[in-house]
Amino acid sequence: MNTNYYVVIMAGGVGSRLWPVSTEKYPKQFHDLLGSGESLLQRTFSRVNQLIPSENILIATNKLYEELVLEQLPKISAKQLLLEPTMRNTAPCILYAALKIRQQNENAVMLVAPSDHWIENETEFIKNIETSFNACSQEDILMTLGIQPSHPNTGYGYIQFEENSSEIKKVKTFTEKPNLEKATQFLASGDYLWNAGIFVWSVSSILDSFKKHLPEMVNILETEDNVYNTNFEDDFIKRNYEKCENISIDFGIMERSEKVHVLPVDFGWDDLGTWGSLYNKLGKDTHQNATVGATTIFKDANGNMVSTKNGKKVVVQGLQDFIIVEKDDVLVICPRKDEQDIKKLRTEAKEKF
Numbered sequence: 496m497n498t499n500y501y502v503v504i505m506a507g508g509v510g511s512r513l514w515p516v517s518t519e520k521y522p523k524q525f526h527d528l529l530g531s532g533e534s535l536l537q538r539t540f541s542r543v544n545q546l547i548p549s550e551n552i553l554i555a556t557n558k559l560y561e562e563l564v565l566e567q568l569p570k571i572s573a574k575q576l577l578l579e580p581t582m583r584n585t586a587p588c589i590l591y592a593a594l595k596i597r598q599q600n601e602n603a604v605m606l607v608a609p610s611d612h613w614i615e616n617e618t619e620f621i622k623n624i625e626t627s628f629n630a631c632s633q634e635d636i637l638m639t640l641g642i643q644p645s646h647p648n649t650g651y652g653y654i655q656f657e658e659n660s661s662e663i664k665k666v667k668t669f670t671e672k673p674n675l676e677k678a679t680q681f682l683a684s685g686d687y688l689w690n691a692g693i694f695v696w697s698v699s700s701i702l703d704s705f706k707k708h709l710p711e712m713v714n715i716l717e718t719e720d721n722v723y724n725t726n727f728e729d730d731f732i733k734r735n736y737e738k739c740e741n742i743s744i745d746f747g748i749m750e751r752s753e754k755v756h757v758l759p760v761d762f763g764w765d766d767l768g769t770w771g772s773l774y775n776k777l778g779k780d781t782h783q784n785a786t787v788g789a790t791t792i793f794k795d796a797n798g799n800m801v802s803t804k805n806g807k808k809v810v811v812q813g814l815q816d817f818i819i820v821e822k823d824d825v826l827v828i829c830p831r832k833d834e835q836d837i838k839k840l841r842t843e844a845k846e847k848f
Contacts, residue, residue, distance in 0.1 A: 496548045500628055501603050501698075503592040504543070506536055506556040506564065506610035507579055512769045512834070514841040515825035516802065524611040525563050528773055530787045535611040535767065540568055542614065543606065546621050553577055553595070554610075555588045574724070580733050586747035587739035589694075590705050590716055591732065597698045598723040604631050605701070607694040607744075613776055615763020623760045627695035630663055630756070637704060637749065638663070638695045641688025641757040642764045647678035650768060650835075652690035652745070655681075656757050666755040669745060688759055691766070694744070700754065708751045712739050770818045771834045774800040784811075798831065 510523030517523035524536040531538070536554075543552060549570040555577040556564055564576060577591055589607055596603045606624055614620050627638045641654045652671050656664035669690065673681065681687035696704075705713050715738050722731040740747075749755055765772050777785035782797045789803040791811065798816040801809050807821065816831045825844070829837060 496546065497628070498548065498551070499600060499602050499604055499632070500547045500606070501551045501553065501596050501600070502543045502547045502606040502608060503553045503555055503577070503589065503596075504536070504539055504608055504610045505585065505588065506554050506560065507582070507588070508609075508611065510611065510768075511838045511841055513767075513773070514837055514844075515820060515822040515827055518822075520559075521563070522560070522611075523767070525560070525567060528767065528787070529613075529776060534567055535613075536564070537567055539608065539610045539612070540570075542617050542620065543608065543624075544570075545617070546624060547606070550575070553592055555579065555592060557582070578729070578732070579736060581737045583736065583739050583741050585744040586709060586742045587712060587716070587736065589701070589744050590709070590712055590739075591736070593698050593701050593705070594716060595723045595728075597702065598721055601698070603698045604628050605696065605698060609692055609766070611767060612691070612693075613763075613765040613767050617762075619760070619762040623758060623762065624695065626662065627758055630758075631695050631697050631700065635700050635703075636696070636754050636756045637700060637752055638756050638758060639666070639749065640691055640693040640695075640760050642691050643759055643761040644682055644687065644689050647675060647682050648689065649673060649675055649678050651766070653678070653681050654688045654690050654757050655686055656688065656759070658686060663756050663758050666749075666757050669750050688757060689764075690745075691764055692745075694749075701748075704748050704752050704754065709740070709742070709747050712747075715739055769834045770800060770802075770820065770829075770837065771831055774818070774831065800831070 506524050509519050510517035513523045525534050527534050553575050554564050558578045558580055561578055596605055631638055654666055655668040657667050715735050722728050767773055774785050779785050784793045785800045787802040789801045789807050789809045791801055791809045794812040796811045796814045799811055799814055801819045803821040818829050818831055820827045
C-alpha cells in the first residue's frame with residue numbers, strides 16, 4: 496500500500512429522504528440498508544482500505560456521531576476523526592482535512608468520498624482511484640469521478656467534459672440538478688456525466704486552490720504554529736470552525752478553478768439517496784416486491800418495497816408501487832413515485848409529533 500495515499504470519508508449527513516430509518520440521531524450511513532451485514536460506512540471503509548492503509552483513512556463527521564463511528568470502525572482511532580462542531584457544508588471540512596494531512600505528509604494525495612454510496616464493481620472502482628492518484632501525483636490538477644449516466648436522472652448534478660483522446664478529460668461545465676427535458680438533452684449529447692461527489696487531488700494542489708478561491712477560509716483555519724495532530728487541535732477547531740463560510744466544495748472551488756479534470760467511470764454507482772434508489776438495488780420477488788428485515792406475504796401486490804426491523808410479519812394486499820417503512824414507533828406508507836416528498840413529510844411529522 497502507498498503511504499502517500501490518504502482518504503477522507505464524509506460521514507456527517509442526515510439522509511432525510513430515507514426517513515424514518517435515517518434520523519438525526521442515527522443517519523443512513525450507520526445503517527445496513529441493503530441487508531448485507533455491513534453498514535454503508537463499514538462497506539465504504541473496507542472498500543477504500545483495499546488501497547489505502549487504515550491509519551491514512553480519516554472520517555469527517557459531526558461531533559454527535561463520534562461514538563457511532565468508533566463503534567462501527569474498530570480499526571480507526573479517535574485521532575483519525577475530524578469532528579465538525581457545526582454543519583458548514585463540504586468546503587471547510589475538506590480544507591480542515593487537507594491541513595491535517597499536510598502536517599503528516601506534504602507529498603500526500605487524497606481521495607474524498609461519501610460514506611453512504613453504493614458501488615457494485617469494487618475492483619473497477621479501485622482501478623479508477625489508482626488512475627486518479629497517479630495523475631494527481633504527477634500533475635497540478637483537481638480530479639473528480641464522473642459516472643456514465645444510464646438514464647436522464649433529475650436528482651444528480653452533471654459534469655460536461657471536453658472531448659479528447661486521453662482517458663482523463665478537462666471539465667467544461669458543472670450543472671446543478673436539471674429538469675427532465677434538460678437531463679434528456681444532456682444524455683443525448685454524450686459529453687455529460689453524473690457528478691458523484693468523489694474527488695482526488697494532491698494536498699498541495701487543493702491548498703493552492705483554497706488560497707486562490709477561498710482565501711478567507713484559509714486565514715481562519717491555517718495556523719503558523721500548526722495545531723493539527725496535536726492536543727490543541729480540538730480546541731482550535733471548536734473556536735474557529737464556525738467562522739468559516741457555509742459553502743460546498745463544488746461552488747467554492749470546483750466551479751471556479753481552471754484545473755478541474757474528470758475521469759469517466761462505470762462501476763455501478765448509486766447515491767442511495769431515496770427509498771426508490773434503494774428499491775432498485777434490492778433483490779425482488781416475481782412480482783417485483785422488495786423486502787428488507789421483514790417477513791412478508793404479498794397478495795395481488797406488485798412493485799412494493801417493505802422495510803422493517805426484527806423480522807416483523809407484514810401482509811400487503813392490493814397495493815402497487817408503494818414504499819412501506821417502519822422504524823421504532825413510526826410507520827410511513829407512500830407511493831414510490833412520490834418518494835421525493837418524504838423529506839417534507841419528515842418535517843411535518845416532526846412539527847406535529
